[in-house]
Amino acid sequence: MKLLVAKTEHMADILSIIEDGRQTLRELGIAQWQQKYPSIVDIEVDIQAGNSYLLLHNEQIIGTVALLTTEEIAYKDIHGGQWHATLPYLTIHRLAIAKHALGNGIGTVFLKKIEEMAQQKGRTYIRLDTHKKNERMKYIVEKNGYQFAGKVSYGNDFSCCAYDKLLGDSL
Numbered sequence: 001m002k003l004l005v006a007k008t009e010h011m012a013d014i015l016s017i018i019e020d021g022r023q024t025l026r027e028l029g030i031a032q033w034q035q036k037y038p039s040i041v042d043i044e045v046d047i048q049a050g051n052s053y054l055l056l057h058n059e060q061i062i063g064t065v066a067l068l069t070t071e072e073i074a075y076k077d078i079h080g081g082q083w084h085a086t087l088p089y090l091t092i093h094r095l096a097i098a099k100h101a102l103g104n105g106i107g108t109v110f111l112k113k114i115e116e117m118a119q120q121k122g123r124t125y126i127r128l129d130t131h132k133k134n135e136r137m138k139y140i141v142e143k144n145g146y147q148f149a150g151k152v153s154y155g156n157d158f159s160c161c162a163y164d165k166l167l168g169d170s171l
Contacts, residue, residue: 003113006052013061014043021096032131038094055110062101063110066093074152081150084164085125090118092128107140115167124167129160
C-alpha cells in the first residue's frame with residue numbers, strides 16, 4: 001500500500017469514500033459528518049493546498065485523508081489534559097476508508113503510511129482528534145501508540161477526543 005497526493009481528478013473517489021465514512025458513522029449512531037462537513041469545498045481546498053492524500057492498495061483508492069502542517073486553531077484550547085509536546089506537528093483530518101476495505105488492519109496501515117509521510121515532511125509529532133463516541137477510531141489510534149491528550153471543541157457543544165504521538169527519535 002502507498003500514499004499518493006490527491007488531484008482534482010480523484011474528487012469522485014474521495015467523495016465516495018467520505019460518503020462511506022458518513023454512512024458508517026451514522027450506522028454507529030455518531031453525529032459526526034452527518035451535516036455538510038466535510039464538503040466538496042473542504043476537499044477542493046485540501047487538494048489545491050497539496051494536503052489531500054489517498055491510500056492505494058493494488059492501485060485502487062481505498063482511503064482519503066487531509067494532512068496539514070498548519071496550526072489547528074481548535075487545538076489551542078484543550079480540556080481535561082494537555083498535549084504531550086509543543087513541537088511543530090502534522091494534523092490528521094478527514095480520514096476515511098472505503099466501506100469495502102474496512103477491517104484487515106487497514107486503519108493501522110493507513111496510520112503507518114501517514115507517519116512515514118510526516119517524517120518525510122520533517123514532522124516528528126502528530127495530532128488528531130475524533131468524535132467522543134467514535135470508539136472504533138479511538139481503539140485504532142490507541143493501538144498504534146497515540147496517547148489521549150484531552151478534549152478539543154469545534155463549537156456548538158461538539159467535543160472531540162484529542163490524541164498525539166511523537167515519532168521515532170523524538171520520543
